[in-house]
Amino acid sequence: MARTRLQKCTACGAYGFSETCEKCGAQAQAAGPMRFSPEDTRADIRRKLKDVESKQWAANLPSPEDEEE
Numbered sequence: 256m257a258r259t260r261l262q263k264c265t266a267c268g269a270y271g272f273s274e275t276c277e278k279c280g281a282q283a284q285a286a287g288p289m290r291f292s293p294e295d296t297r298a299d300i301r302r303k304l305k306d307v308e309s310k311q312w313a314a315n316l317p318s319p320e321d322e323e324e
């Protein structure tokens with residue numbers, strides 16, 4: 256886990272920074288959602304990495320037809 260963020264126990268609701276609860280030992284999950292910015296400054300880089308302008312990428316996208324199998 257690279258990020259240190261507030262975790263909340265799924266069993267007793269205690270807060271901590273560990274993925275396992277310090278009080279009861281149950282699994283803890285992130286207490287809040289990941290930070291999101293509508294001004295995604297890295298979107299351009301990500302698009303280049305995934306090569307989204309290629310026809311190959313478009314063909315690999317999931318479609319409703321695939322789900323009916």
Ligand SMILES: [Zn+2]
Nearest residue numbers: 264267276279
């Ligand atoms: Zn707990």
